[in-house]
Amino acid sequence: xxxxxxxxxxxxxxxxxxxxxxxxxxxxxxxxxxxxxxxxxxxxxxxxxxxxxxxxxxxxxxxxxxxxxxxxxxxxxxxxxxxxxxxxxxxxxxxxxxxxxxxxxxxxxxxxxxxxxxxxxxxxxxxxxxxxxxxxxxxxxxxxxxxxxxxxxxxxxxxxxxxxxxxxxxxxxxxxxxxxxxxxxxxxxxxxxxxxxxxxxxxxxxxxxxxxxxxxxxxxxxxxxxxxxxxxxxxxxxxxxxxxxxxxxxxxxxxxxxxxxxxxxxxxxxxxxxxxxxxxxxxxxxxxxxxxxxxxxxxxxxxxxxxxxxxxxxxxxxxxxxxxxxxxxxxxxxx
Amino acid sequence: xxxxxxxxxxxxxxxxxxxxxxxxxxxxxxxxxxxxxxxxxxxxxxxxxxxxxxxxxxxxxxxxxxxxxxxxxxxxxxxxxxxxxxxxxxxxxxxxxxxxxxxxxxxxxxxxxxxxxxxxxxxxxxxxxxxxxxxxxxxxxxxxxxxxxxxxxxxxxxxxxxxxxxxxxxxxxxxxxxxxxxxxxxxxxxxxxxxxxxxxxxxxxxxxxxxxxxxxxxxxxxxxxxxxxxxxxxxxxxxxxxxxxxxxxxxxxxxxxxxxxxxxxxxxxxxxxxxxxxxxxxxxxxxxxxxxxxxxxxxxxxxxxxxxxxxxxxxxxxxxxxxxxxxxxxxxxxx
Numbered sequence: 001x002x003x004x005x006x007x008x009x010x011x012x013x014x015x016x017x018x019x020x021x022x023x024x025x026x027x028x029x030x031x032x033x034x035x036x037x038x039x040x041x042x043x044x045x046x047x048x049x050x051x052x053x054x055x056x057x058x059x060x061x062x063x064x065x066x067x068x069x070x071x072x073x074x075x076x077x078x079x080x081x082x083x084x085x086x087x088x089x090x091x092x093x094x095x096x097x098x099x100x101x102x103x104x105x106x107x108x109x110x111x112x113x114x115x116x117x118x119x120x121x122x123x124x125x126x127x128x129x130x131x132x133x134x135x136x137x138x139x140x141x142x143x144x145x146x147x148x149x150x151x152x153x154x155x156x157x158x159x160x161x162x163x164x165x166x167x168x169x170x171x172x173x174x175x176x177x178x179x180x181x182x183x184x185x186x187x188x189x190x191x192x193x194x195x196x197x198x199x200x201x202x203x204x205x206x207x208x209x210x211x212x213x214x215x216x217x218x219x220x221x222x223x224x225x226x227x228x229x230x231x232x233x234x235x236x237x238x239x240x241x242x243x244x245x246x247x248x249x250x251x252x253x254x255x256x257x258x259x260x261x262x263x264x265x266x267x268x269x270x271x272x273x274x275x276x277x278x279x280x281x282x283x284x285x286x287x288x289x290x291x292x293x294x295x296x297x298x299x300x301x302x303x304x305x306x307x308x309x310x311x312x313x314x315x316x317x318x319x320x321x322x323x324x325x326x327x328x329x330x331x332x333x334x335x
Numbered sequence: 336x337x338x339x340x341x342x343x344x345x346x347x348x349x350x351x352x353x354x355x356x357x358x359x360x361x362x363x364x365x366x367x368x369x370x371x372x373x374x375x376x377x378x379x380x381x382x383x384x385x386x387x388x389x390x391x392x393x394x395x396x397x398x399x400x401x402x403x404x405x406x407x408x409x410x411x412x413x414x415x416x417x418x419x420x421x422x423x424x425x426x427x428x429x430x431x432x433x434x435x436x437x438x439x440x441x442x443x444x445x446x447x448x449x450x451x452x453x454x455x456x457x458x459x460x461x462x463x464x465x466x467x468x469x470x471x472x473x474x475x476x477x478x479x480x481x482x483x484x485x486x487x488x489x490x491x492x493x494x495x496x497x498x499x500x501x502x503x504x505x506x507x508x509x510x511x512x513x514x515x516x517x518x519x520x521x522x523x524x525x526x527x528x529x530x531x532x533x534x535x536x537x538x539x540x541x542x543x544x545x546x547x548x549x550x551x552x553x554x555x556x557x558x559x560x561x562x563x564x565x566x567x568x569x570x571x572x573x574x575x576x577x578x579x580x581x582x583x584x585x586x587x588x589x590x591x592x593x594x595x596x597x598x599x600x601x602x603x604x605x606x607x608x609x610x611x612x613x614x615x616x617x618x619x620x621x622x623x624x625x626x627x628x629x630x631x632x633x634x635x636x637x638x639x640x641x642x643x644x645x646x647x648x649x650x651x652x653x654x655x656x657x658x659x660x661x662x663x664x665x666x667x668x669x670x
């Protein structure tokens with residue numbers, strides 16, 4: 001899922017996202033609650049209509065951003081009080097409020113409100129936070145009124161196997177239409193991600209989609225799929241593009257401002273089908289980025305999203321043919 | 336002609352420009368000579384191929400930017416020495432060098448190298464500068480080697496009728512395939528623009544296109560067309576968009592951040608056929624601009640270019656029907 005944090009995937013139109021075969025995108029409740037606000041979005045018929053996107057949307061619960069962006073947080077079992085990162089105004093978010101907001105926004109998949117502790121937090125904090133997340137998941141489910149939205153629960157528990165096991169069982173028992181794994185891209189050392197998945201995934205119901213939150217490096221995606229994950233979201237393709245970076249299948253992550261591209265007369269990848277590679281050579285893309293021309297940011301965004309959405313397509317096809325290991329190897333070293 | 340100053344019309348792809356019925360765009364020799372350079376552009380097959388634009392391009396001579404952007408200029412009859420606004424490096428531009436650069440860039444229409452004096456300059460300076468421009472026009476013509484490019488001459492002469500008359504005759508006598516009028520958007524009081532056109536246009540050959548350089552406000556365009564002008568270029572549609580501004584037929588120039596658009600549930604113009612108006616309401620566009628989402632800049636650029644290119648279409652059609660006065664009145668107050 002490409003990220004349309006504030007109701008737009010950076011630089012792109014809905015039409016371009018469709019051309020990229022984007023089937024669903026993510027938007028952030030935290031940002032949308034601050035501007036333009038849930039009441040407003042409800043009044044204009046929801047986010048789909050407002051941003052002219054008629055395919056599925058998933059909204060997160062706002063929890064992660066409250067913990068990563070907002071300041072002066074006060075967390076209690078009831079909910080979180082925080083100050084907006086925009087203007088310092090005070091806001092309050094609870095499971096009930098998060099669900100209300102997500103119902104106003106009108107996404108197709110909505111997320112239970114969770115507490116996402118920092119990656120390296122100690123056992124006691126991870127346990128306390130997990131129990132709070134479980135309580136909030138139950139309250140989120142209870143608060144839900146709309147019947148046309150799928151609520152996913154979120155597994156937490158930090159880097160601790162027994163907590164992850166407990167959380168996986170608890171969230172699975174809620175019998176929700178989908179299950180997410182949170183807290184794996186929040187500063188913990190990388191090897192823990194695979195450990196968490198190895199612990200968690202075997203405990204999850206086989207007939208529900210599994211969503212690994214905030215993950216987007218190609219190597220992490222194939223590793224996670226090998227553990228049974230189905231869905232991902234990440235700002236990486238759009239963020240890399242903003243910094244002039246992109247992926248290639250042969251050499252992994254590259255940066256267009258490198259001097260080797262100064263006179264480049266070939267596309268980023270000659271056999272790539274994206275609009276960027278079909279039309280533009282690297283020396284031109286480099287020129288645009290150096291000149292701070294927005295078109296450069298846009299064209300790299302298109303290539304990066306194509307790369308990642310195409311990877312997901314390759315994975316699906318390979319699994320159908322029982323050839324996933326080929327795809328795994330192809331992407332295992334691309335960050 | 337939308338401006339693709341550095342080889343890209345700000346925020347847009349060539350495909351979008353075609354959808355907007357853009358028939359020709361302008362690019363700036365001054366910017367392209369500094370980056371990526373004429374030799375480079377020649378080596379990659381010219382600007383059309385490099386920027387993936389297969390319709391006509393016009394390049395200016397570099398003169399105007401040398402006088403408006405570069406620093407530490409030294410002007411002699413031979414040419415201009417100046418320092419790059421990017422890195423302070425010293426460059427030299429003469430009629431011969433400008434034509435060589437424009438042949439390397441490979442535009443379809445190229446411009447004679449001229450001196451563009453400030454709008455309010457005194458008679459003596461305007462006369463001296465005009466004579467130099469005439470000499471440079473002859474040298475530009477002589478320096479021209481390619482036979483597949485049309486060279487336009489440029490009329491100067493400041494705000495002085497006798498100088499404009501002399502210049503119009505001189506440039507017309509060169510028997511070039513097109514004639515431009517320069518020095519009318521460089522700080523002189525507005526009424527002078529119409530005066531200059533009234534003096535100049537009757538003296539120009541009827542069978543050659545006339546190009547008024549740097550003009551783009553709708554009211555100026557219809558006034559200039561009423562005097563016999565055919566071609567325009569201006570950064571206004573893209574620049575206005577960057578600042579969140581746009582045109583409407585009913586109320587002229589508007590700014591999307593105005594509070595009246597906070598809850599807007601209609602497009603900028605309900606009967607507008609541009610992609611922006613067909614898909615998005617003003618509250619969403621306002622949100623994007625306030626959130627500094629590039630998509631907002633892009634969508635307003637699309638509307639503004641559509642507005643101006645559509646105006647040119649309306650003018651052509653109305654002239655064919657002998658109904659130009661209707662179009663004149665419709666746009667006479669829109670700045």
